[in-house]
Amino acid sequence: MKKSAISLLCAVCFAANIWAADVANTDSINIANAKNVKIVERDGKVTLMIEGTEGNPDYTYSRTITPDGASVVKEENRGLGFKIPFVDRDTDSRDVVKSRRSHFDFCMNIGGFGWALATQKPSDLRYKTKHSVEFCFDHLINVKYYPQGVRRTHFMLGFGMQWRNIALDNQRWMRDPETRQIAYGAWDDSQYDRNSSLHTYSLTVPLMIIQPIGSDFSLSVGAKACFNVSASAHCNYRCDDIRYTESFSHLNRRPVTAELCAAVNFCESIGLYVNYAPCRMFKDGKGPDIKTLSIGVAICY
Numbered sequence: 001m002k003k004s005a006i007s008l009l010c011a012v013c014f015a016a017n018i019w020a021a022d023v024a025n026t027d028s029i030n031i032a033n034a035k036n037v038k039i040v041e042r043d044g045k046v047t048l049m050i051e052g053t054e055g056n057p058d059y060t061y062s063r064t065i066t067p068d069g070a071s072v073v074k075e076e077n078r079g080l081g082f083k084i085p086f087v088d089r090d091t092d093s094r095d096v097v098k099s100r101r102s103h104f105d106f107c108m109n110i111g112g113f114g115w116a117l118a119t120q121k122p123s124d125l126r127y128k129t130k131h132s133v134e135f136c137f138d139h140l141i142n143v144k145y146y147p148q149g150v151r152r153t154h155f156m157l158g159f160g161m162q163w164r165n166i167a168l169d170n171q172r173w174m175r176d177p178e179t180r181q182i183a184y185g186a187w188d189d190s191q192y193d194r195n196s197s198l199h200t201y202s203l204t205v206p207l208m209i210i211q212p213i214g215s216d217f218s219l220s221v222g223a224k225a226c227f228n229v230s231a232s233a234h235c236n237y238r239c240d241d242i243r244y245t246e247s248f249s250h251l252n253r254r255p256v257t258a259e260l261c262a263a264v265n266f267c268e269s270i271g272l273y274v275n276y277a278p279c280r281m282f283k284d285g286k287g288p289d290i291k292t293l294s295i296g297v298a299i300c301y
Helices: 002-020
Strands: 036-042 043-051 056-065 071-076 105-107 111-120 133-146 154-167 170-176 184-186 192-213 217-239 242-248 257-267 270-277 291-299
Touching: 111 154, 111 270, 133 192, 133 270, 133 291, 154 217, 154 242, 170 192, 170 217, 170 242, 192 257
Parallel strands: none
Antiparallel strands: 036 043, 043 056, 056 071, 105 133, 111 133, 111 291, 133 154, 154 192, 170 184, 192 217, 217 242, 217 257, 257 270, 270 291
């Protein structure tokens, strides 16, 4: 009788703490056929512990309410391999305690290196894929918002830059001196040891939604605004054993474009990223219609 009264009293205290704490997480879970349930009060903290369920004896769950009203959750479920965005509960196979209180965080990341593939271009434009590259530093400075804890779905707003090189295969970039329209054409037969590329530089503001997958992987998807600072074309060649360089700057590129982006990261250190640019690179009538898809390696992206 005495043990029953103590257990009932602890249960009432536990429920009262959850109801009274404004900052406590009010999520609820339904655990059927729990094997062992404990309620422990120690140092002003009330903890509910559940060990084992039907068909999964290794399942453990604990929820601790601290005196200041914070709710700390620890869960290990080897039967789950992923989390449903905004719905699934925290799953950490390493049994690490994670706070589920919403908060903001600030971080600085590196970026990625990839290849820019042409998804749309004029049929007679010859694209050199292996030399068409980009350096993508979208997330140099970031603000993250965690609505329900670091191991759950969260958001990231960043600021960075992007440099992209579009190389031609046995063709050269040219510009009309009157209309300043950028075009492409064939090399002169007297020119050799030649190459031609288009460089674009943009400041980027990406907004990403990040979904942790298990304890090590994460999936990021979102979009970014590209403020196109500059675009220039360069041609290098030899003629009569003399090296020549031609450059065309201040090309009529669209001032602001949008891109879609996604990435898969391992331990927030290395992964793969994809950028898709559905907007035309140049203003109407000022250059060829080119759209790109970039795929590359992400490092602390």
